[in-house]
Structures are given as structure tokens and as C-alpha cells.
Amino acid sequence: MTSSTTHGFDSRAVHAGQHPDATTGAVIPPVHFSSTYVQDGIGNLREGYEYGRSGNPTRTALERQLAAIEGAEFGLSFASGLAAEDALLRALLAPGDEVLIGNDAYGGSYRLIARLLGPWGVRVRVADLSDPAAVAAALQQSTPRLVWVETPSNPLLRITDIAALSRAAHEAGALLVVDNTFASPALQQPIALGADVVVHSATKYLGGHSDVVGGALVTSSAAIYEKAKFLQFAAGAVSGPLDAWLTTRGIKTLGIRMQRHSENAGRIAQFLDEDARVATVYYPGLAHHPGHAIATAQMSGFGGIVSLEVGSSRHARHVAESTRLFTLAESLGGVESLVNYPDEMTHASVRGTELAVPDTIVRLSVGIESIDDLLEDLDRALG
Template identity: 75%
Template sequence: MAFDSLAVHAGQSADPGTGAVIPPVHFSTTYVQDGIGNLRAGYEYGRSGNPTRTALEEQVAALEGGRHGVSFASGLAAEDALLRAALRPGDEVLLGNDVYGGTYRLLSRILGPWGVSLRVVDMSDLEAVAAAIAVRAPQILWVETPSNPLLRVTDIAGLARLGHEAGALVVVDNTFASPALQRPLAHGADVVVHSTTKYLGGHSDVVGGALVLNDDALAEQVRFLQFAAGAVSGPMDAWLTSRGIKTLGLRMQRHSENALALARFLHEDDRVDRVYYPGLPTHPGHDIAAAQMSAFGGIVSVALADAASARRFAESTRLFQLAESLGGVESLVNHPDEMTHASVRGTELAVPAEVVRLSVGIESLDDLRADLDQALSAR
């Protein structure tokens, strides 16, 4: 089936008992067994499995074109399970220099003392990646594309080729693009990571994360860690995420249309020093994004004259609400240096203080443009 049909139907079969079009939410913590060890449909306890969670996992795997989907309590829980499944003390992660601050914090402050090291490189520069690999081959290449918040674009196929030649696992955080716009497994990536809190859920009302992969052995290790450590998504969280996914294609189309129009508007405004958006031909990753994405997404970042101007702009919008996170139907504004990326201040991943990130929602374009215009004029 085509993407929009999969989004509506994958993992979402009608209830066999009642014919209900929407599968029920299974809140049960435990399941009756037909004899000791004889499990009905494989379910025994809520931490090890839940039919509502299974439905979401099938849905996400189908959208990304992978064999295995695994749903977690948060995006960081998904990352943690993957990293602990794939790494051992003494291993190394080669990390993009513009990734979510929480990913860097997880690696440096949680897994670092455990013996995992990390190096940082500009993943959009494949020559720099190749040089870093030549110094020492890492066990994992980890990239976000487009990245958070400077929207750097990485050639996934090129990165996968470099990583696989070095024997590394290639992991792509696809949160910004979503599978509606980009499917990294089709370009050679080994694992796709999502914060389902963002575009997949899409309504700023549920926290979650997911992994999609094809490797059976790695998937089994990830599931064991999920079961043993317990970072599972609850049934209501899984159901809300599944419901959000059904409109993902439509929402991403509107997010992308609004974001492109606003990026063009801001690019022509002399009150803005720089616009970061891969849909602009002036963006250094525009051609690659156009080749591996079907549209350019709903995130636009801008650089103002200085940190004070950025702070004033972020605090002056009205329709764009000042808040962390992204990917909901409502528009949000964020000052990364003091908000989402405060944990990487002073590191190689620090975000310039003059940068503001916009998560462009699905509201009226005219209203959004008017709001940015008045915020840029704020004194």
C-alpha cells in the first residue's frame, strides 16, 4: 500500500470480536494463560507485551519499511536501549555535531562513565566523516538529518557506505523528517530512531519513542533490554500515537508548505541575518534534501543580530507559543541555547545564542506570517 494507506491501516485491524473499526485500548497488566507457559497470542505481562503497543510497533515499522518496530516510553529510552544493545565498554560512537542535546547528554554523562566514548564530526561533510573513521573506526555512526536545530542535511546513502565499509552500525534519527518525508532504511541506514512525541504523535499530548530496524539479532537484543529495564510505552500512549500517525501524511504536507513559505518570507527580511531551512536553494544541503526527501519539513531556524535580539523575538511572538518540543499541530518558538540545548553549552554541539527555532504548525499561513512580522519589530 501507499504511505497514506499504511498510516491508516497498518497494525489497525478491526476488532475481531465486535467489528469495531478502531482497535480497543488494552489496559490489562496481565493475561490469562491456557496452561502454564501456553500463552494466548504471546502475551503474559504488560511489560513484556501489550496488544495496543504491538499495533503501534507494526504501524511504525510499516511506515519506515522495516521488519521490526519497537515502541518505548520516550525517544531517549529508545536511544538508551539501542546503545546498550549495540555497544560494550571501550566502544565508540561518532556523533553528528548538531544533534539533540539529550542524545549528547545520554552518551557523555550516562554511557561515558560506563566506558563508551564519543567523537563529534560534521556529518554533512562526508570527507570529514571519512577522515574521522580513518583515525579510528567507531562502532556506531549517529546522525540526525535534517539536524536539530541548524537543519544540516546528511547524505544518508553516502554515510551508510562509509559506515558499512568500517563495520559500523549506521543510525539515523528521523524525527524531524518523519517517514512521511524520508525513509532512511531505504537509503542504507541500519536503524531509524524516533521521538514519537514529535510529528508521529503530532498533537503535543503524548511522550514516546521508537526504533525501526531489519536486523533480527539486534532487534531481539533491543527487545530484551526493553523488557528487562522496563522502558515501555503505556497502552494509552501507544493508542494516542497510533491515532496521530493516521494523519501524518496530511499534516507533514501542511507543515512543509507553511514552513517553506515562512522561510522564504524570513529570507527576504533584512531584520533576519540568516535562515536555516533545507527547502531554500541557498541552503548548503538543499540538493541532497531534495533527492532523499519528498518535502522539507516543518522546522525553520533563524539567526538574529545577537543573543538579545533572539531572546526578544522569541518572547514577542503571539501565535507561535514559547515552549520546548516540536512537531505538534500548533506553532512553537524556542531559544535553543537557553532551552532545548542548554545541556550542550560549552561543548562542540553548542547552539549559537542568536539562533531561534520555529516549529511551524498547521495554522493559517497569513496569521503565522503576521505574527513573525510583528515579533521581528518588537523593541
Template identity: 75%
Template sequence: MDRLHGFDSLAVHAGQDFDPTTGAVIPPVHFSSTYAQDGIGGLRGGYEYGRSGNPTRTALQEQLAAIEGGAHALSFASGLAAEDALLRAVLRPGDEVLLGNDVYGGTYRLIARVLGPWGVTVRVVDMTDTAAVAAALEERPARILWVETPSNPLLKVSDIAELARLGHAAGSLVVVDNTFASPALQQPIRHGADVVVHSVTKYLGGHSDVVGGALVFRDDTVFDETAFLQYAVGAVSGPLDAWLTTRGIKTLAVRMQRHSENALAVASFLAADDRVSAVHYPGLATHPQHELASRQMSSFGGIVSLELEDAATARRFVESTRLFQLAESLGGVESLVNYPDAMTHASVRGTELAVPETLVRLSVGIESADDLVTDLAAALDVL
């Protein structure tokens, strides 16, 4: 794959050599839990046991590293399993994570409630305010600077290059959650990030039929320690999950183009409706970080958040759509609507990361844009 440079080509071909035995264009799925050895320690291709390695998982990891522009990648059973392995590889009691004030609630819960009792602390800062980040790092160093951009669910966009500069100057490992943008639209390693995190359940898988997570590493820094935990703790992706993710990645570029086009149409419609109090979407010129997003991303993704008059109205709205299905998660080809305060972000109620009760999050799918707008208009009409 060294001769391939285009993202679309890498997404289709990286790690996907045809089967040398049969010539099958699609590599087989390897379901075996164990591998015959040529004498004690004589491993074929380095494989001995399914937890330590699987050819289908290896292919996915090669594919992930290629599309993110990294040196290595690791595939896990979920996004939180990936985050947990990285955090435990890097952190020790007394270490601190500097976290954005608008991130996925599960990330905060993992750090504060799971790792907190082991002596890990977390501070929260607005990652879009680089002066505030610089001041926080000057006040007290952080072992990890954790960036999520665009953020979940308010779609804030953070300056990866500047945060990487600040983090590295303070001795921090700079981690970027790239789930919302996907590598089709944004590649944080090219902007200075050390590690990229993905919930592959979302856009990488893309079809709401697989749960998984991934880490992509700029270089060897913390890779070996994290790979050891992948093996020793064992939260690896199974072969079918790895294969489904690989299949999803092959169409990632074209899907993200359609997601972005539809999301812009939806956001523009909502922004023009007086019944909507606010619309959060980086593709709108009114978004506070629109210019940054235009420079840092090739397009703006498929997530749109909106705010309505009050909590009761927001709840009624999410229960009134039809084409937008009421469900958690995001990034599939079908459109979903979510009420973060009581669903994806319930775990951060009462914290600095609490989301507005008036907020609704839309995962805009690849259906006909006119149908999506019609569905949202009908839901607004019943308010």
C-alpha cells in the same frame, strides 16, 4: 497489509485490523497489566504481562515498521529511552560513537554523561562533510555512526546513502534519527540505514499530548538484543500513549504536507527580511544541502531556524510572538518558538555541539500561513 504499498494506506491500516469480536473499526485500547493463561505457560497470543507485551503496543510497532519500511519496530516511553536501549544493546566499554556536531542535546548528554562513565566514548564530526567522516572512521573505527538529518537545530542535511556506505565499510552500525523529517518525508532504511530512531512525541504523535520513542530495524541485526532490554529494563510505552501515537500516525501524511507548506512560507518571509541575519531551512534554494534534500526527502518539513543580530535580540523575539507559543518540543499541530541555547540545547553549552546564542528555532504548525507570517512580522517589529 502485504498488498498495501502506498505510505498513506500503510499509515492508516498497518496493525489496525478491526476488532474480531465486535467489528469495531478502531481496535480497542488494552489497559490490562496481566493476562489469563490457559494452564501454566499457555499464553493467548503470546501475552502474559504488560511490560513484556501489550496488544495496543504490538499494533503500534507493526504500524511503525510498515511506514519506515523496516522488519521490526519497538515502542518506548520516550525518545531517549529508545536511544538508551539501543546504545546499551550495541555498545560495550571501550566502544565509540561517531556523532554529528549538530544534534539534539539530549542525545549527546546520554552518550557523554550517562554512558561515558561506563567506558563509552564519543567523537564529533560534521556529518555533512563525508570526507571528514571517512577520515574519522579511518583514524579510528566507531561501533555506531549516529546520523541526525535534518539536524536539530541548524537543519543540516546529511547524505544517508553515502554515510551508510562509509559506516558499513568501517564495520559501524548506521543509526539515523528521523524525527524531524518523519517517515512521511524520508525513509532512511531505503537509503541503507540499519536502525531508525524517533521521538514519537514530535511529528508521529503530532498533537503535543503524548511522550514516546521508537526504534525501527532494517533486519534482525541487534533487534533481539534491543527487544530484550525493552523487556528487561521496562521503559515501554503505556497502552494509552501507544494508542495516541497510532492515532497521530494515521494523519501523518496530510499533516506533514501542511507543515512543509507553512514552513516554506515562513522561511521565505524571513529570508526576505533584512532584520534576520540567517535562515536555515532545506526547502530554500540558498540552503547548502538543498539539492541533496530535494533528492533524499519528498518535502522539507516543518522546522525553520533563524539567526538574529545578537543574543538579546533573539531572546526578545521569542518572547514577543503570540501565535507561536514559547515552549520546548516540536512537531505538534500548533506553532512553537524556542530559544535553543537556554532551552533544548542548554546541556551542550561549552561543547562542540553548542548552538549560537543568536539562534531561534520555529516549529511551524498547521495554522493559516498568513497568520503565522503576520505574527512573526509583529515580533520583528518590536525589536
């Protein structure tokens, strides 16, 4: 069914890649668990399928859906977000190449580049990619092969002007990769703003229910797609059929979920911003946020992540361990609200680096529960 970019986002999310079953007419396509496929003569494949690692109809449906919701030509689905990043990096980099990454990036992305690809000869530099002057200085110092940015970033919610960064990267001869996990394609479309590749942890908002681990890579470049697809096949970090189907099901409600996540997060950010027990609130929907104007221009909503800073690490740990409705756990983007202490949880791997997160920060993944219950929970935990 339709994946046309002339249709609205929600229509693409529901219908792209979702062809009713030709045999039974089932509206929801079946999940294909087969690991191998009959051949009508040697090398004569039915619809191109031969073996589960090289292709699976359920994964194909998800990959078409991923491309459609990002407004791109090609999508690839992986076993995790880091598997998607690894395939992209190995497809595009060679020993001696350099990656310029934001100084507020996910710790796992930095670890992958610095510690896994570093011994292979890949260099990594860090800069504040939300600051045009810092970007210009970094690109003048040397030319990276890739510029890698998260916007909003994790966990300090810095906002980067994607269109401006794309122009700067391309003028320097670099490719721009945007991690769109926090915003999701429901709120932000980096390909339309000039990005060459978009990556996702599909575990987060795309899946949306904390019941699947997955990753995605989206591009409109046939050359990048073919290189990454070869790595997907050759290295084999593919999403399984059930994981692909769960992600597809999650994407169908992504638009309405992101509306509720954004509404709840906005209310919570305002509440925290007015609370004397909180030193700083990081949320691009607040008018005083440094990236508010850019976020307003390039996003259709401000997302479901709110970070707050309190006066001490002891207080931050107390808040994270005292909530009842907000569950203390890794990850984000599910329908249930989560609380995280980045310094010892999601960002422990970047302690002592330029990406280290202050130990006074608490990150909230705001779910879709009743807002009054969430506010009451935070008010009590802060006390």
C-alpha cells in the same frame, strides 16, 4: 490489515496493525489496559501475552505500524525517545566502544552517550557528518561501533547524504543510526537508503498533537531487533497503552500533516529570507541552503522546522518572547506552532561543547495554522 510495502505510505499509516475487533467488529481496535493476561495452563499463553511489560496488544499494533511506515521489518515502542535510544545503545555497545555523532545533534542524545554511558566506558567523538571529508577523516582516525546522525539536524537543519554515509560507515565496519524525527517517515525513508536503525522521538511528528511522550526504534535487522527488544523488556521503559494508542492515532494523519507543515514552513522560510532583520535562515527548502540538493533527492518535502539567526542574543530572546500565535515552549512537531530559544532551552545541556548552539538562534516549529496569521505574528515579533 495491510502493512504491505506495495501500498502507499498513507495506506500503511492508516491500516498497518489496525485489525478490526474480532468480537464486535469495531473498526478502531480497543485500547488494552490490562497489566496481566490469563494463561490457558502454565506457560500456555494466548497470542503470546502474559504481562504488560513484556507485551500489550495496543503496543504491538503501534510497533507494526511503525515498521510499516518506515519500510522496515521490526518496530519497538518506548516510553520516550531517549528511552528508545538508551535501549539501542546498551543493546549494541560495550565498554571501550565508540560512537561518532554529528556536531549538530540533539543535546539529549549527546548527554545520554557522554554523561550516562561515558562512565561505563563508551567513548563519543563529534564530527560534521554532513561533510564527506570530515566523515572520511573521522572514520580514518578510529572505527566507531555506531555512526549517529540526524538529518535534518537540530536546530541548524544540516542535511546529510544518508546513502553516502551508510556506505562510508559500513566500509569502516560501523553501523549507521539515523534519527528521523525531524523529517518523519512521511518525508524520508532512511532504511531504504542504507541505515541500519532508525530512531524517533514519537512525541514529535508521529504523535503530532503535543499530548503524548514516546519513542520508537525501527530496523530490518533481526539481530538488532532481538537485542533491543530484550532491553525493552528487561529495563522496562515501555510505552503505556494509552500513549501507544495516541501515537497510533497521530500516525494515521502523518502524511497530510507533514504536507501542511512543509507548505507553511516553506512560506515562512521565504519570508524570513527576504527580511533584512534576519541575518540567516536555516531551511533545506531554500535553494541556497548548502544541503538543498541532497534534501531534494532524499526527501519528499522539507519539513516543518525553520531556524533563524538574528544579530544578537538580546534580539533572539526578544523574538522568542514576543510571538503570540507561536507559543514559547520546548518540543516540536505538533499541529500548533512553537518557538524555542535553543541556547537556554533544548540545547542548554551542550553549552561549552562542540554541539553548542549560537545564542543568536531561534528555532520555529511551524504548525498547521493559517499561514497569513503565522506570518503576521513573526513580522510583529521581529519588529
